[in-house]
Amino acid sequence: MNTSTDFADLHVLRPGDPRYDDELAGFQTGFVRRPELVVAARSADDVVTAVRYAAAWNLPIDVQATGHGLPGGPEGGVLITTGRMDGVHVDPEARTARVRAGVRWGKVVAAAAPHGLAPLNGSAPSVGAVSYTLGGGLGILAREFGYAADHVRALDVVTADGRPRHVTLDSDPELYWALLGGGHGLGVVTELEIGLVPVRRLFGGSLAFDGRQVDPAAVLRAYEEWTRTVPEGLTSSFAAVPYPDLPALPPRLRGRYVVSVRVAYTGTDGERLVAPLREVRPALADSLREMPYSESHTIHSDPDVPHAYYGDSAVLGELDVAAAGELLARTGPDAGAMVVVQLHHLGGALARPAPNSVPYREGRFLVRLLAVGGREAARALLDPAFAPFGPDTLGRSVNFAFGAGDRAEGLYDDETRKRLAGVKSWYDPANLFRGNGSLSA
Numbered sequence: 001m002n003t004s005t006d007f008a009d010l011h012v013l014r015p016g017d018p019r020y021d022d023e024l025a026g027f028q029t030g031f032v033r034r035p036e037l038v039v040a041a042r043s044a045d046d047v048v049t050a051v052r053y054a055a056a057w058n059l060p061i062d063v064q065a066t067g068h069g070l071p072g073g074p075e076g077g078v079l080i081t082t083g084r085m086d087g088v089h090v091d092p093e094a095r096t097a098r099v100r101a102g103v104r105w106g107k108v109v110a111a112a113a114p115h116g117l118a119p120l121n122g123s124a125p126s127v128g129a130v131s132y133t134l135g136g137g138l139g140i141l142a143r144e145f146g147y148a149a150d151h152v153r154a155l156d157v158v159t160a161d162g163r164p165r166h167v168t169l170d171s172d173p174e175l176y177w178a179l180l181g182g183g184h185g186l187g188v189v190t191e192l193e194i195g196l197v198p199v200r201r202l203f204g205g206s207l208a209f210d211g212r213q214v215d216p217a218a219v220l221r222a223y224e225e226w227t228r229t230v231p232e233g234l235t236s237s238f239a240a241v242p243y244p245d246l247p248a249l250p251p252r253l254r255g256r257y258v259v260s261v262r263v264a265y266t267g268t269d270g271e272r273l274v275a276p277l278r279e280v281r282p283a284l285a286d287s288l289r290e291m292p293y294s295e296s297h298t299i300h301s302d303p304d305v306p307h308a309y310y311g312d313s314a315v316l317g318e319l320d321v322a323a324a325g326e327l328l329a330r331t332g333p334d335a336g337a338m339v340v341v342q343l344h345h346l347g348g349a350l351a352r353p354a355p356n357s358v359p360y361r362e363g364r365f366l367v368r369l370l371a372v373g374g375r376e377a378a379r380a381l382l383d384p385a386f387a388p389f390g391p392d393t394l395g396r397s398v399n400f401a402f403g404a405g406d407r408a409e410g411l412y413d414d415e416t417r418k419r420l421a422g423v424k425s426w427y428d429p430a431n432l433f434r435g436n437g438s439l440s441a
Contacts, residue, residue: 010049011040023081026067027126030308030374031403035062035079041101042084044156044164044190051188052162054078054432061160061432063184065102065128067306069135069402077434080188082130090115095196096153101189103129109294117196118293120148123300130192134183135399136358138366140264140296141199143348144233149180150354151195159187160428169355178423181357181416183398185433186424203270204263204299205287207277211257211332214280216240217325219259220343222280224321230273232348234265240341242333256284257333262299263288310378311340311370311402315363316392319343323388324367330385331369337381342368359416360394368400375403 013020014037023038036059039050054061060077082101088108089098092115099108106125112118120139122132137148145151155167157179165187169176179186209219223238230236238261245255261277263270274288287298324343331339344366351361369385371378386393396410412420424431 010046011042013038013040024064024079025306026064027306028067028069028309028402029306030310033062033064033079034075036076037078039078039080040084041080041082044158047080047082047101047158047188047190048162048164050078050080051158051160051432055160055162055430058430059432060434061188062434063101063131063188065131066104066126068124068127069131069399082128082188082190085190090117090196092117095198097194097196099129099192099194101128101130101191105129105132106297109296112196113200113292113294115196116198116200118199118296119194119196120145120151121296122148123297124302124304125297126304129194130189131184132399133192133194134179134181134189136181136397138344138350138397138399139235140204140299141197141202141233141235141266142350143235143345144266145197146349146352146354147356147358148194149356149358150349150352151197152180152192152356153195154193155179155189156191157187157189160430160432164190173355174423175427177355178357178420181359181398182420182423185420186427187433199266199293201266201290201292202296203265203267203288203290204296205289205291206260206262206285206299206301207274207280207283207288208258208260208285209280209282210284211240211242211259213282213284214259216257216259216328216332217321219261219280220324220328221321222277223261223343224319224324226276227345229276231267233267234263234273235348236261236263236345238262238341238343240328240332242331242335242338244338258284264296264299307372308374309370309372309402310375310382311368311400312382312386313369313397313400314367314386314389315346315360315394315397316365316367316389317363317394318392319365320389320392323392326388327367327369327385331381335381337377338372339381339385340368340370340372342370344368357412357416357420359412360397363394366397366400368397370402378403 085100085102087100105121133148
């Protein structure tokens with residue numbers, strides 16, 4: 001295959017090239033891709049060339065920005081990396097931002113903040129904005145404003161025929177609907193135009209407990225009861241993390257089982273609203289405070305060091321606290337591996353209909369489990385841990401199938417899946433884009 005002729009002006013790498021492994025490296029270190037060609041795209045034109053080449057040779061195409069949600073894609077084919085496409089342009093009058101394919105959320109937050117605006121980003125500033133949004137995007141202020149996908153004005157995308165398209169709800173309603181929720185299964189999105197919200201400050205942080213001093217199940221029960229009393233605009237989650245006793249960790253975390261409630265709220269009565277949570281004692285730490293939005297990443301304090309992990313999720317119509325207590329017992333310090341448990345309170349603006357393919361909007365909670373380590377051992381631990389939620393499970397979240405994205409079942413309800421398959425058959429009949437196998441009929 002003569003890549004020097006076909007890709008004369010592109011940065012292309014093949015197995016054995018000195019920088020091949022470096023280009024593949026991402027935040028997820030547990031899954032290794034070995035594509036036949038890696039195209040390090042610098043522009044939408046580069047993406048067009050790469051897609052047309054892959055289509056001519058009938059090669060599968062995958063996309064990688066930051067490597068947070070790698071599915072452990074198919075061998076061979078063409079991988080388009082977009083990390084060099086990292087431009088952001090904010091229009092403060094229109095309250096919008098144009099975000100290129102490789103941009104991380106931290107850069108968008110920094111660009112919007114001087115204008116008193118904020119994007120609907122997630123908890124980790126190092127996550128790629130485009131992939132996050134194409135999977136729905138469950139953000140820090142999700143109950144107030146909805147999914148990030150709900151605020152997309154336009155998408156620039158290269159479809160499987162190598163054609164660049166500017167897609168809006170008016171110009172291509174079916175493709176617009178499918179891209180926002182369908183992930184990377186329909187093309188390479190090279191740029192998004194997203195709406196920003198007028199948020200300068202918020203009340204937020206976490207209230208943490210030592211899970212060996214305070215019963216984690218009791219904290220969870222108190223949290224679930226509290227979620228029934230809060231206003232629609234308050235977004236929160238519960239987490240339980242058994243930290244190993246390792247020198248690499250801060251001394252305050254080594255060997256601890258930390259249970260916490262994280263809160264984000266733009267209202268003025270935050271202190272009053274969290275008072276019932278503060279009645280749970282003794283607290284290990286309390287960082288709840290007024291803060292500029294640019295500090296919102298401190299609410300969750302997600303790790304920023306690349307590592308191996310496997311994760312999956314379940315969207316629940318209702319949270320059975322007894323089942324959740326069983327989950328905590330299975331995944332605590334005695335589980336045999338480090339398992340991070342997170343339960344996100346849904347509802348509010350997340351339940352409102354929108355012209356996109358993000359499913360399960362009726363869900364009341366999202367359960368996320370993430371095991372640090374390899375896929376097989378993690379799956380053997382996590383799959384049974386979801387079992388107690390069976391009767392209340394609506395499905396799974398595309399954004400939180402870390403390494404489990406090869407399992408199509410449950411990522412969409414039947415009606416959404418069938419509609420997505422129809423769009424897929426029209427725009428990618430040869431199934432070149434295989435990053436989301438659930439889109440195929």
